[in-house]
Amino acid sequence: MSTLRKCLLAVGLLGLSLGAQAYQSVYHGTLGKQAITLVIEKTNDYKHGFYFYDRYRTPIRLKRSVNYSRQLFMDELDSGGLPTARLRFYNPDGNAAREPMLGTxxxxxxxxxxxxxxxxxxxxxxxxxxxxxxxxxxxAASTERFYFQIPLADDHDRVKTIEVMEKASGKRVQTLEVDLPDCHSQGIDTLKVRLEGGSTQVLLEASSYCLGKVFEWREAKGQFEALN
Known part of the structure; x- marks a missing residue:
């Protein structure tokens, strides 16, 4: 393969990689009179996410959507994946750090x-x-008692730890050590929650670069413990 073709191929692969890169924005505000936290993930022209009422802190999924004419429409989904409400945002790409993003x-x-x-x-x-x-x-994943956060500011998008947050108080109750190289953030769906053998597990799924990590809830100890 010629040097020129190699360069063109490298540029093309880089473009594909960057084109698929996801970005996340976190908002605080109100829905009616209730305080909420909203997280929107953007990949190319598509957006999806979740929000939760700060009083309960249980994530509510928002269906994947795309902007139309400076407005963004997203369907709220129930636990079965069926739409229950529509969120409409005006000027979602504006500077919401200075001016509030409004909608219905x-x-x-x-x-x-x-x-x-x-x-x-x-x-x-x-x-x-x-x-x-x-x-x-x-x-976006949570259990009946806990929701989760991933600290990213210290080392770009590498996942080093997982914060276990109590829904009732909003306080961090445990920090889980991932301690694996090449495990990077996959956005709002980096973590999965599953029920395995009657026990709740939180997992960072394995990939071609990351070996993956599984934590299981131990009721007797009142904490998650690593299985691998």
Whole structure:
């Protein structure tokens, strides 16, 4: 293969890699009168994510969507993956750190509508986080008692630890050590939760670069323990 063709191939592969790169934005604000946290993940022109009421901290999935005419429409999904409400954001690509991102939430069942008002508080891009020192990226997976976050600010997008957060208090109750090379953030779905043999497990899935890590809840000890 000629040097020119090798260079063109390398540039093409780099373009594909960068084109598929995901970015996450975290917002705080209100839905009606309720305080919420919203996380939107962007890959090329597509966006999906989740939000939770700060009072309960149980993630609610938002279906993958795309911007139309400076507006973003995202369907809220129930636990079975069926749409229950539509979130409409005005000017989602504006500077929400300075001006709030406004919108509406509309229930499909009865057309009830509530206002949305959100401000950008954190951005996670490829090997960078804003603002500097931003601690953790919330995850879409959770258990009945806990939700999870991944600290990324210290070493770009490498996953070193997992924060176990208590839903009832919003406080961190445990830090899980991953301690593996080449395990990088996969965005809001970096962590999975499953029930295995009657026990709750939190896992960082294995890939061609990452060996993966599994933690299991030990009720007697009141904590997660590593299985590998």
């Amino acid at each position: 939430w509309t229930a499909y069942a009865n057309a009830r509508q509530l206002p949305l008002e959100l401000r950008l508080v954190a951005d996670f891009g490829h090997q960078q986080a804003w603002p500097a020192g931003t601690p953790s990226l919330p995850q």
